Amino acid sequence: MENIVVPADSHVDHGYTANKEALLKRLSRIEGQVRGVSRMVDEEKYCIDILTQISAINAALHKVSLGLVEEHVSHCVVNAAAQSLETGDRSYVDDKVSEVTTAIGRLLR
Amino acid sequence: MENIVVPADSHVDHGYTANKEALLKRLSRIEGQVRGVSRMVDEEKYCIDILTQISAINAALHKVSLGLVEEHVSHCVVNAAAQSLETGDRSYVDDKVSEVTTAIGRLLR
Amino acid sequence: MENIVVPADSHVDHGYTANKEALLKRLSRIEGQVRGVSRMVDEEKYCIDILTQISAINAALHKVSLGLVEEHVSHCVVNAAAQSLETGDRSYVDDKVSEVTTAIGRLLR
Amino acid sequence: MENIVVPADSHVDHGYTANKEALLKRLSRIEGQVRGVSRMVDEEKYCIDILTQISAINAALHKVSLGLVEEHVSHCVVNAAAQSLETGDRSYVDDKVSEVTTAIGRLLR
Numbered sequence: 274m275e276n277i278v279v280p281a282d283s284h285v286d287h288g289y290t291a292n293k294e295a296l297l298k299r300l301s302r303i304e305g306q307v308r309g310v311s312r313m314v315d316e317e318k319y320c321i322d323i324l325t326q327i328s329a330i331n332a333a334l335h336k337v338s339l340g341l342v343e344e345h346v347s348h349c350v351v352n353a354a355a356q357s358l359e360t361g362d363r364s365y366v367d368d369k370v371s372e373v374t375t376a377i378g379r380l381l382r
Numbered sequence: 383m384e385n386i387v388v389p390a391d392s393h394v395d396h397g398y399t400a401n402k403e404a405l406l407k408r409l410s411r412i413e414g415q416v417r418g419v420s421r422m423v424d425e426e427k428y429c430i431d432i433l434t435q436i437s438a439i440n441a442a443l444h445k446v447s448l449g450l451v452e453e454h455v456s457h458c459v460v461n462a463a464a465q466s467l468e469t470g471d472r473s474y475v476d477d478k479v480s481e482v483t484t485a486i487g488r489l490l491r
Numbered sequence: 492m493e494n495i496v497v498p499a500d501s502h503v504d505h506g507y508t509a510n511k512e513a514l515l516k517r518l519s520r521i522e523g524q525v526r527g528v529s530r531m532v533d534e535e536k537y538c539i540d541i542l543t544q545i546s547a548i549n550a551a552l553h554k555v556s557l558g559l560v561e562e563h564v565s566h567c568v569v570n571a572a573a574q575s576l577e578t579g580d581r582s583y584v585d586d587k588v589s590e591v592t593t594a595i596g597r598l599l600r
Numbered sequence: 601m602e603n604i605v606v607p608a609d610s611h612v613d614h615g616y617t618a619n620k621e622a623l624l625k626r627l628s629r630i631e632g633q634v635r636g637v638s639r640m641v642d643e644e645k646y647c648i649d650i651l652t653q654i655s656a657i658n659a660a661l662h663k664v665s666l667g668l669v670e671e672h673v674s675h676c677v678v679n680a681a682a683q684s685l686e687t688g689d690r691s692y693v694d695d696k697v698s699e700v701t702t703a704i705g706r707l708l709r
Contacts, residue, residue: 281434282461286429287426287427287429288429289423289429289432290426293423293424293426294414296423297423297424298419300416300419300423301420303416304413304416304420307409307412307413307416308413311406311409311410311413313396314402314405315402315406315407317396317399317402319396319481320396320397320398320453320454320458321454321481321485323450323490324447324450324451324454324489327443327446327450327489327491328491329653330443331489332438332444332491334436334439334443335705335708335709338436338708339434339704341432341436342433342434342435342701343697344697345430345433346697346700346701347693347694347697349429350673350677350678350681351677351681351684351693351697352616354677354678354681354693355681355685356436356683357678360687366674368391370670370673370674371663371670372430372456373430373673374669374670374673376430376437377666377704378662379433379437380436380708381618381662381665381666381708382436382662385529418558423546439529439598444596444600447599448595448596448599451592451595452589452592453567455564455592456585456588457507459564459568460567460572460584463568463569463572463573467576469523470594475565475569476565479564479565480563482564483557483561486557486560486595489572490556490557490598491553502704505644505645505646505647506647507608507647508643508644511641511642511644514641515638515641518634518638518652519638521634522631522638525631525634528627529624529628529631532616532624532627533618536614537614538615538616538668538671538672538676539672539699540701541668542668542672542706543703545661545665545668545707546665546703546706546707547630548661549661549707552654552657552658552661555653555654556651559647559651559654561663563645563647563648563651567647586684591648593610594624594651594655595650595661597651597652597655598651598654598655598658600659
């Protein structure tokens with residue numbers, strides 16, 4: 274199967290690179306939202322309205338994180354699984370699984 | 383007591399205005415962190431490292447939110463309590479309490 | 492105003508006591524949900540279905556927390572504000588505000 | 601490699617079954633914590649102390665969720681990857697990845 278490959282250099286393709294433009298657009302929108310919050314603080318807007326904006330930023334960041342997790346499992350973890358199958362050494366995939374679990378754990382906090 | 387007053391225009395002082403400079407500095411640091419994530423994506427850094435940076439942004443935003451909640455309760459809710467005490471009309475403080483609870487609920491999600 | 496009082500013993504009324512029965516019913520439902528998850532694990536149900544149940548428990552616990560925060564601000568913080576107004580000593584309300592903020596911060600994590 | 605297999609019935613082994621006893625013990629401890637919160641409410645303990653206990657339950661549930669996610673990726677997703685490699689049909693693993701991502705998304709909220 275062509276789509277699951279053991280890359281020579283696993284850093285060449287991170288999964289998210291296919292959606293790089295969309296991801297950068299999202300991040301630039303989030304940057305604009307943070308700048309918007311600064312403007313609200315500077316203009317001394319109502320605290321509750323600022324908190325609402327921050328909740329929107331949290332939600333946008335969660336979406337970005339989740340997209341990265343999905344691409345990561347879909348590419349890096351799956352490639353490591355292929356590598357483990359090929360070599361008979363389970364440590365490739367185990368390392369990747371425990372790494373992404375730690376990252377998800379940090380997002381849950 | 384001087385510090386709990388019913389302001390003529392409750393929008394003049396939001397509590398956070400005293401720490402406005404510190405708050406703006408924090409937000410500009412968060413803006414820089416988001417820009418840093420964009421740079422990482424652009425340079426195709428490792429997904430897990432990007433997720434770690436996003437977790438740091440989440441934590442920084444939580445701190446800002448929490449500071450705003452504290453200032454809001456300390457000023458707007460407490461002023462509304464004073465107004466309720468003065469007028470004998472509990473609705474001033476009840477409205478503020480339910481408003482801030484809704485905002486906290488959005489942060490919890 | 493009758494509803495904002497400085498209680499002789501602030502532990503006599505915590506705000507949530509008015510809704511004690513409803514709160515206990517909610518908690519017993521959550522206890523049942525946790526037991527349901529144990530049953531699913533024991534019967535070796537599909538992991539994703541178990542995770543869905545845990546998300547439902549998280550949501551139910553968030554609702555309970557939020558209700559407690561609302562009652563706490565509405566009663567304990569507002570009573571402390573009244574006490575501060577009466578005595579001219581802002582520390583009563585400041586202590587309560589910083590205490591509830593710390594509790595909210597723990598919920599946000 | 602023995603450890604990555606395409607199970608005849610993927611519901612026979614969910615990954616977490618190896619740690620079933622430990623998982624059940626954790627869940628029974630969480631059930632006890634919820635019962636403890638009910639007792640606190642019944643005895644009209646201080647709201648902030650109840651919120652602290654709920655935060656501890658949240659943390660314990662997060663740990664359980666994270667463990668299930670790790671086992672799920674390590675077993676179900678990796679088995680689906682093996683199945684995709686064997687059959688040349690990427691949909692096995694893609695379906696599992698999108699399923700676990702949705703579950704993680706629900707935990708993040």
